[in-house]
Amino acid sequence: MILAIADVLDAATAAAASRTLHGLPFRDGRETAGWEARRVKSNLQADARDAAAAVLKADLLARIAAHPLFGIAARPARPPRMLLSRYDEGMGYGAHMDDALMGGLRTDLSFTLFLSAPEDYAGGALVIESTAGEQEYRLPAGTMLLYPTTFLHRVAPVERGTRLVAVGWVQSLVRDAARREMLFDLETAREMLAGDAGRARERALIGRSIGNLLRMWAEP
Incomplete structure (x- = not known):
């Protein structure tokens, strides 16, 4: 099941999160990729050691956990893991599948919480491969896409502007x-x-x- 969850953040909160994320220090996104994904990954990620990044992540995770649709769709067994990602012009992420285990967390579900409004950038669609073919997602700011981690997926290159997202992984009480x-x-x-x-x-x-x-x- 691929589920778009609207209004995880309202418009004002999404805009504030985007402004905060713009001002954070970033590191090469390949530092957190698995050995195979590292070859196709080109993005930036907020420095996890930064205090402001930690505050933003905690706030976003709390808002995600509080959304009733997330609770009944994901049934999380543990708090999710999250990264704050930035894609500038020319950056993208080739086809890959996220690691099955991350720091002891089994990744049953992945999510992308869109922080940039679609009009703020061109390209940069999240593309998920399934038996029905490829599906592209460029969702409104504050909307989250939740999907099984078993799918191959990619981020198309950004053609203009900056794409800001929070991405994360969930271990579910219900594995299947x-x-x-x-x-x-x-x-x-x-x-x-x-x-x-x-x-x-x-x-x-x-x-x-x-x-x-x-x-x-x-x-x-």
Whole structure:
């Protein structure tokens, strides 16, 4: 399941995050890439040792964790890992798959939180390869794309301007992507019944199924 989650940040918060990120010190993005991805990666990443970068990351992670769609789609087992990335003109990231393990974290899901507005840069689309072909994403500032880490993906070269994003990885309580999607559908169905007082029984049965499936599938 590939899920675009709107309004993780409102417009003002996304603009403020973008301004902060512009002013941070950056390092060569290849320093944090795996040995194979390093050959196709051309970007900059905020220096993790910088105090302002740490504050920005903590704020963004808190806002992501608080979004209800993220919770039911990802079902995180641990706090995600995050990098703050910058792509200037000519920079991009060739086709790759993110490392399966990062500092002891199993990467079940990846996400890109867009901080630059689409009109602020040209090119720079996130391209995800699936059995349906290639899908390109240039989403509004404050929107996050959540997708299984098993997909090959790339960032097309930036043709104009600067592309600013926060990228991260999640270890889920539910390792299997198909099972996560089933649980997401059940949660969505339960919420669709929330406004109908006469459907309390149906909501309870769906909730029972969600709970029992989590008992079967979750890996705390």
